[in-house]
Amino acid sequence: MTEQKIRVLLAKPGLDGHDRGIKVIAAAFRDAGFEVIYTGLRQTPQMIVDAAVQEDVDAIGVSILSGAHMTLFPAILDELKERKAEDIILFGGGIIPDDDKAELEKLGVSKIFTPGAPTEEAIQFLKCEVEARKEQ
Amino acid sequence: MSLLERFDEGEIRALSKIVSLIENREEGYEDTLGHLYRKIGNTVRIGVTGPPGAGKSTIVNRLVHQLLKDDKRVGVVAVDPTSPFTGGALLGDRVRMNEFPIDGSFYFRSMATRGEVGGLASSTDNVAVAYDAFGFDVTLIETVGVGQVELDIIDTCDVVVVAVVPESGDAVQTMKAGLMEIADVFCVNKSDRPGSARIVADLRMSLELGNQSRDWWKVPVVATQAVKGENIDGLLEKILLYLSVARESGEFERHRRQQLEKKLWALLQDQITKEMQDKLSKMARIDQIVDNILNGNSDPFSASRELFQKWTDSVS
Numbered sequence: 001m002t003e004q005k006i007r008v009l010l011a012k013p014g015l016d017g018h019d020r021g022i023k024v025i026a027a028a029f030r031d032a033g034f035e036v037i038y039t040g041l042r043q044t045p046q047m048i049v050d051a052a053v054q055e056d057v058d059a060i061g062v063s064i065l066s067g068a069h070m071t072l073f074p075a076i077l078d079e080l081k082e083r084k085a086e087d088i089i090l091f092g093g094g095i096i097p098d099d100d101k102a103e104l105e106k107l108g109v110s111k112i113f114t115p116g117a118p119t120e121e122a123i124q125f126l127k128c129e130v131e132a133r134k135e136q
Numbered sequence: 137m138s139l140l141e142r143f144d145e146g147e148i149r150a151l152s153k154i155v156s157l158i159e160n161r162e163e164g165y166e167d168t169l170g171h172l173y174r175k176i177g178n179t180v181r182i183g184v185t186g187p188p189g190a191g192k193s194t195i196v197n198r199l200v201h202q203l204l205k206d207d208k209r210v211g212v213v214a215v216d217p218t219s220p221f222t223g224g225a226l227l228g229d230r231v232r233m234n235e236f237p238i239d240g241s242f243y244f245r246s247m248a249t250r251g252e253v254g255g256l257a258s259s260t261d262n263v264a265v266a267y268d269a270f271g272f273d274v275t276l277i278e279t280v281g282v283g284q285v286e287l288d289i290i291d292t293c294d295v296v297v298v299a300v301v302p303e304s305g306d307a308v309q310t311m312k313a314g315l316m317e318i319a320d321v322f323c324v325n326k327s328d329r330p331g332s333a334r335i336v337a338d339l340r341m342s343l344e345l346g347n348q349s350r351d352w353w354k355v356p357v358v359a360t361q362a363v364k365g366e367n368i369d370g371l372l373e374k375i376l377l378y379l380s381v382a383r384e385s386g387e388f389e390r391h392r393r394q395q396l397e398k399k400l401w402a403l404l405q406d407q408i409t410k411e412m413q414d415k416l417s418k419m420a421r422i423d424q425i426v427d428n429i430l431n432g433n434s435d436p437f438s439a440s441r442e443l444f445q446k447w448t449d450s451v452s
Contacts, residue, residue, distance in 0.1 A: 004160050005223070005248070030224040035248050040231040050238045051230060055246060056152040085149065 006130050007057040011039045011048045013076070016066035021093060025061065028119035034126070045075035052080075052088055058130045059089035059110075061122075069096050069104065077108050089129050093117070140171060143270065148240055151270050155245055158262045169262055176268035179211075181275045182375060183293030185255060185315070188281025190299040191325040193232040194362040195371070196278050200233075202372050203274055204241060211243045211267040214278040215256050218248040225249075229278060243272070254288030255279035261292045261399070284314035291395050294388060295378050297371070299323045300339075302331035316342065319355055321374045327359035327366075352385040353378065412447050419446060 010026050012019055019041060029036045037055050039048070052060050064072055073092065080086050086108075093113040096104070101112045111125055139157075142150035154172075157165050182199070184192050196212060203210045214229035225248035236242045247257045256279055267275045279289050289296055298319035309316075324336050339357045356374045360367045382388040416422070420443060428434040 005250075026226055030219065030226045031222050033223040035218075035225045035227060035246075037227045037230055037246050040234075043234075046238065047234065051244075053149055054152055054244055055230075056156045083149070 006034045006059075006126060007037065007055060008034050008059045008061055008126065009037045009039060009048070009052045009055055009057045010061045010063075011043045011051070012041045012064075013043050013045060013048060013062050013072045014064060014066050014068045015042060016064070017041055018065045019063070021065070022061075022063040025063070025093070025119060025122060028123060029126075032123045034123075045072060045079045048076060049079040049083055049085065053083055053085050057088060058133070059091060059126055062090075062092045064092060064094040064096070067095075069094060070100055073104050073109050074107055087133065089126070089133065091122075091125070093122075140168065146240060146271070148243065151243065151266065152245075154266050155263050158266060159247065159257070159259045161259070165262075169265060172265050172269035176265055179264075179268035179272050179275050180295075180379060181264055181277060181293040183277045183279070183289040183296040184299060185279040185282055185286075185289045185296060185318075186299035186323075187283070187301075187304065190281070190301050190304070191362045192278050192281070192299055193229045195297070195299055195323060195325060195360065195368070196229075196276050197232045198362050198365050198368040199276060199372055199375075200236070200242065201365075202368055204237065208273040209241045209271065211245075211264075211270070211272040211275045212278065213245050213247055213260055213263055213267070213275065215247045215249060215260060215280050217280050218250045220251075223250075243267070243270075249280060252288075253286065255282045255286030256288045256292060260288075264292060282315060284312060284316075287314065287318055290318050291398055294391065295320045295375055295382070297321045297323050297375065299325050300335065301326045302329045302335050304335060317346070320353070320378045321371070322355060322357040323371055324357060324359045325362050328361050332359060350387075352387065353381055415450060416443055416447055419450065 008029055010022055012022055026036050026038050037051070037057065039051055048060060048062065060076070062072070062076065073090070076090060080088060080090065089110050090108070091111040091113070092109060096112055096114060101114070104112055110129060113122055139150055139153055143154055154168060157168060184196055186192055193214065196214065200210050200212060216225055216227045216229060218225045227246035227248060229246055230244060233244050245263065247260060247263065249257050252258045256277070260277065264275050264277060277289065277293055279286065296318050298315060300322070302324065322339050324332060324339070336357050336359055343355050358367060358371045358374055360371055362368060379388065382391070425434065425439050429436060429439060
C-alpha cells in the first residue's frame with residue numbers, strides 16, 4: 001500500500017527576518033495535507049539545497065523580501081544543478097517586480113507569487129506541478 | 137546504475153530516495169529492506185524522547201555536534217505529528233539543525249507520524265535500518281513530543297534519553313509509570329530555570345524507590361542547558377557509558393534480540409491479519425454477524441471465536 005505525500009521545503013534565504021508570510025504558507029500547506037519541512041531564517045542556497053536533497057522533497061519554496069531575489073534564486077538553481085537535483089521544483093514569493101519575475105521564471109524558477117496571491121493558488125500550483133513531474 | 141548501487145557507493149541522494157521508498161511503502165520496499173538488512177549491525181541507535189518543548193531537537197543538535205567532533209558519521213531521524221484531520225504535517229525539527237557539514241558525515245531526515253501513535257512513525261525503524269546499511273556510526277532518533285505512554289522508542293533504540301524540564305512536575309509525576317520508566321539516561325534540560333535542583337532530586341529519589349531490576353545499571357540524571365551547549369559532553373558521556381556497560385553485561389545484545397523478535401511477530405501478525413481478513417470477508421457475512429450482536433443473538437466474543445474456527449478449518 002503506497003502512501004505518497006507532497007513534501008515541500010520552505011526556507012528564508014538571505015538576511016531578511018520577515019517570516020510572517022512563509023509561516024502563513026506553511027500553515028496553508030499543512031492544512032492542504034502536505035508535509036512541510038520548515039527550515040527557518042537565514043539559510044544559504046547551499047543549506048537549502050542540501051536540506052532539500054536529504055528530505056527528498058518535491059519542491060522548494062522560498063520567501064525573499066530583501067530585494068536580493070536576483071542573486072538568491074539563481075544561486076539556488078545553480079546549487080540544484082550541481083547536486084543533480086534539477087527535478088526539484090523551485091518556487092517563491094516576495095516583493096518582486098514584474099520584470100524580475102519574468103526573468104526568474106525564464107531562468108528556471110517555476111513560479112513566483114507576489115503579495116495578494118491567495119494561498120489556494122499556491123496549493124493548486126504545487127499539486128498540478130508535482131503531478132505533472134511524476135508523469136514525466 | 138541502480139538505486140541500490142548508488143546507495144552502496146555512498147550517494148546521499150540515493151539514500152534519500154531509499155528512505156522515501158521505505159516511508160511510502162512503494163512497490164519493492166520489502167525487497168530493498170531485505171537487501172539492506174544483510175549489511176547492518178554497526179550503527180548504534182540513540183533515542184531522545186520527552187514532552188513537547190523539553191528541548192529534544194536542541195539536545196539532538198548539540199549531541200550531533202559533539203559526535204561529529206569525535207569523527208563519527210551521524211544520521212538523524214526526527215519525527216513530528218501528522219494532522220489527524222488533514223493528513224498534513226509541519227516538520228520543524230530542522231530549524232535547530234544548521235551549520236552542519238555537507239560532506240556526507242551528517243544526514244538529517246524529518247518524518248511525519250502518518251497516523252502512528254507511539255511517538256514514532258511506523259517506518260522509523262526501517263529508515264534506521266537504511267541508515268545502518270549506509271554506514272553511519274550513530275543514528276539519533278527523536279520522537280514527537282510525548283505524554284506518558286508513547287513508548288515505541290524502546291523497541292527502536294539501543295539507549296533511550298528521556299528529556300524533561302524543571303516545570304515537568306512534582307515528585308508524584310516523576311514516580312508515574314510509563315515514560316519515567318523507560319529512561320536509560322535522564323536529562324533535565326533548561327536547568328537554569330527555577331526548580332531544576334528539585335526535579336533532579338525528585339527523579340533520583342523515584343529511581344531509588346522504583347523497580348531496580350537492572351542491577352547492572354543505575355540510571356543517571358544529567359542537568360543540561362542545551363541551548364548553550366551546557367553539559368552536553370556530560371550527557372553524551374553517560375550515554376556512551378550506558379552503551380559500554382550494556383555491551384559488557386550482554387544486555388545490549390539481549391535487547392536487540394528482543395527487538396527483532398518483536399518485529400518479526402509484528403510483521404507476521406500483519407500478514408496473518410490481512411490474509412485472515414481477506415479470506416473471512418469472502419467466507420462470512422461480517423455485516424450479518426454485527427446485526428446478530430446488535431440484536432442480542434450473539435456477542436463479540438463468541439462471534440470472533442466462531443470466525444477464528446472457520447478460518448483455522450479453512451487453512452488446515
